[in-house]
Amino acid sequence: MAIATMITPLLISFFPFLLLIPAICFTICHANSNVLCIQSEREALLKFKNHLIDPSNRLSSWVEGGDCCKWIGVDCHNSTGHVHQLHLAAPLSPYERSKLRGKINHSLLELKHLSSLDLSYNNFSSIQIPKFLGMLGTLTHLNLSQAQFQGEIPHNLGNLSKLQYLDLRGGIMPGWDTKVTSLQWVSGLSSLQYLDLSYVDLRKANDWVQVTFKLPSLLDLHLSYCGLEDDPSPISVNSTKSLVVLDLSQNRFSSVPKSIFSLHGLVSIHLSGNSLEGPIPDYFGNTLFLEVLDLSWNHLNSSIPNSLYSLNRLQFLSLSSNQ
Ligand SMILES: *[C@@H]1O[C@H](CO)[C@@H](O)[C@H](O)[C@H]1NC(C)=O
Ligand SMILES: *[C@@H]1O[C@H](CO)[C@@H](O)[C@H](O)[C@H]1NC(C)=O
Ligand SMILES: *[C@@H]1O[C@H](CO)[C@@H](O)[C@H](O)[C@H]1NC(C)=O
Numbered sequence: 001m002a003i004a005t006m007i008t009p010l011l012i013s014f015f016p017f018l019l020l021i022p023a024i025c026f027t028i029c030h031a032n033s034n035v036l037c038i039q040s041e042r043e044a045l046l047k048f049k050n051h052l053i054d055p056s057n058r059l060s061s062w063v064e065g066g067d068c069c070k071w072i073g074v075d076c077h078n079s080t081g082h083v084h085q086l087h088l089a090a091p092l093s094p095y096e097r098s099k100l101r102g103k104i105n106h107s108l109l110e111l112k113h114l115s116s117l118d119l120s121y122n123n124f125s126s127i128q129i130p131k132f133l134g135m136l137g138t139l140t141h142l143n144l145s146q147a148q149f150q151g152e153i154p155h156n157l158g159n160l161s162k163l164q165y166l167d168l169r170g171g172i173m174p175g176w177d178t179k180v181t182s183l184q185w186v187s188g189l190s191s192l193q194y195l196d197l198s199y200v201d202l203r204k205a206n207d208w209v210q211v212t213f214k215l216p217s218l219l220d221l222h223l224s225y226c227g228l229e230d231d232p233s234p235i236s237v238n239s240t241k242s243l244v245v246l247d248l249s250q251n252r253f254s255s256v257p258k259s260i261f262s263l264h265g266l267v268s269i270h271l272s273g274n275s276l277e278g279p280i281p282d283y284f285g286n287t288l289f290l291e292v293l294d295l296s297w298n299h300l301n302s303s304i305p306n307s308l309y310s311l312n313r314l315q316f317l318s319l320s321s322n323q
């Protein structure tokens with residue numbers, strides 16, 4: 001009795017606020033329905049998770065019935081609710097446990113709006129890069145850096161015509177025999193702006209110049225530690241005007257590849273750690289926009305050519321550890 005008489009006036013005085021609750025709920029619930037994940041995509045993600053090995057349980061938020069847009073590593077489009085990014089890079093940690101392993105299920109193909117897939121720093125040493133990744137046609141970013149895949153890079157990746165960033169830096173475990181014999185597939189990547197194939201053995205990929213120097217949108221090209229050697233038959237290419245950064249450090253060139261002097265837009269050239277010998281070529285005078293030139297750790301000798309003094313944008317020049 002006593003409690004009821006106390007509560008009744010309380011209820012009456014809060015009555016106007018109680019009326020507001022449906023309005024508040026409508027606003028919040030409606031906003032939520034915008035990001036609630038799409039059922040078929042949730043199922044696809046769960047299937048993908050089922051085939052992964054996740055020793056440290058990084059994907060513990062990925063559970064049946066949940067809002068997959070709130071799961072760790074999952075990013076949904078804010079109005080359509082479609083999954084558009086998967087950020088599953090392993091944390092930089094010395095513990096092998098924090099890395100995802102196992103298989104990559106083709107259920108990912110259900111994510112029809114996926115624009116970014118990041119599996120970097122995990123340990124997929126038991127499988128090759130799946131061919132079906134080439135069917136994720138909406139991808140603009142693919143990061144498999146240091147993910148330790150086996151064997152070859154499937155040519156199917158060349159079907160990703162919207163891809164802008166491809167990072168395969170150290171993505172393939174080095175093996176006894178070199179598997180990459182051609183980069184022809186890369187020519188299909190007509191939107192590519194950034195390509196990193198460093199640490200991938202390209203000793204047999206003799207077409208690397210013809211393919212990469214022609215990519216129409218390429219800005220950054222990183223081919224360091226690829227085992228590249230002098231091209232015995234220098235072929236003239238109609239080079240892209242777009243390339244700004246070229247990293248060919250830590251390869252086996254004994255002379256500067258002439259083809260790079262057709263890349264007139266270059267701002268940054270890295271050739272350290274090769275076997276360049278003789279004088280510094282005069283041709284660097286043609287790269288008028290050059291700001292960074294790293295020729296350290298080679299066997300260059302004689303004097304600095306006058307053409308280098310005409311590069312009036314040059315800010316960084318390293319000739320250390322030469323002769
Ligand atoms: C949704 O995304 C668009 C473009 O990505 C952005 O301009 C907009 O501000 C976002 N809206 C909200 C509510 O986050
Ligand atoms: C993908 O998942 C399906 C169904 O769960 C299974 O049959 C298939 O073997 C899986 N493939 C891989 C490569 O894990
Ligand atoms: C990756 O996993 C394999 C076993 O699947 C293991 O032998 C290897 O040492 C791991 N790699 C690294 C760098 O930890």
Ligand SMILES: *[C@@H]1O[C@H](CO)[C@@H](O)[C@H](O)[C@H]1NC(C)=O
Pocket residue numbers: 089120121143144145165166167194
């Ligand atoms: C790929 O991932 C690595 C590590 O997570 C990161 O350092 C790198 O910048 C990424 N590459 C691109 C092109 O975003």
Ligand SMILES: *[C@@H]1O[C@H](CO)[C@@H](O)[C@H](O)[C@H]1NC(C)=O
Pocket residue numbers: 134155156157158159185
């Ligand atoms: C994808 O690439 C592979 C190998 O380059 C090719 O055989 C296949 O026809 C391509 N598929 C599509 C849908 O373009």
Ligand SMILES: *[C@@H]1O[C@H](CO)[C@@H](O)[C@H](O)[C@H]1NC(C)=O
Pocket residue numbers: 236237238
């Ligand atoms: C470069 O392009 C021009 C005009 O488009 C063409 O005539 C020439 O054959 C091309 N050269 C090479 C080496 O592809």
Ligand SMILES: *[C@@H]1O[C@H](CO)[C@@H](O)[C@H](O)[C@H]1NC(C)=O
Pocket residue numbers: 277278279301302
């Ligand atoms: C520079 O190196 C080249 C090739 O190693 C050699 O033939 C030449 O004599 C050297 N020149 C000087 C000035 O040391």
